Amino acid sequence: MDPASHPPPSGATYIHSTGLLANVLPDELMAFPFVQHLTAIVLEEPVLKTISRSKRYFSFVEFALPATYAQRTHSPLFAATAVFNSYEQNRARQMVNRPNTYLTLLHSILHYGGIGTFNTLAEIIRGLVASGQLCSDIQLLYLCATVGPILYRLKDHEPLYVQILGDLVSAMAQVCPHIEALDINTSTDAVEQVMDFFCFVKDQFDPGRPAWRSIAPHISALPSLLRYQLQSIVDQ
Secondary structure: OOHHHOOOOOHHHHHHHHHHHHHHOOOOOOHHHHHHOHHHHHHHOHHHHOOOOEEEOOOHHHHOOHHHHHHHHHOOOOOOOHHHOOHHHHHHOOOOOHHHHHHHHHHHHHHHOOHHHHHHHHHHHHHHHHHOOOOOHHHHHHHHHHHHHHHHHHOOOHHHHHHHHHHHHHHHHHHHHHOOOOOOOEEEHHHHHHHHHHHHHHHHOOOOHHHHHHHHHHHHOOOHHHHHHHHHHHHO
């Protein structure tokens, strides 16, 4: 058999097979330890501890100014961080983007996983918030990205779903004091994408009014403008 006639597996095949293997083995051997590694990734990867670029809130007055128009039409694509570049691009660069590699594999394990794996993820997110060590909007966005692909499954486990949403709001409250750019006129790229995440949750996987009421104490801990924005999303 000619080896050349059988090219190496694609990145997608590798990712899916890893997720399947992790969930065929006993959870304690691979799935749980891999999910638990999220703590090290979030707290130790330097790229996740940075603050994304500041972003001014929309102003009709500034929008009409020539200088603003020039900046708008020549600005780079909206992206909070290179962490979320495509996995194939990362693979072509010898997996140098460690948070990207981990997140891609984590999504595969969660995709094939069950409630035990989801509970482990929830415990890790709660532990990160309780540690008091979260300090950047990129860390916050990364945590939202861990649960994004499984929202449709979490909705069937309401207590766990509400716990995770509440902890993510608490994480936002924790990192906001570290972001100097946050004021009445300015946010950051990552914070705006986190707000988009909650818009998506409300629009597509709304846990219902009672659930949001239970999250209200977490929302009240946010800075006033973000508190108003998130409450507006919830009240829609």
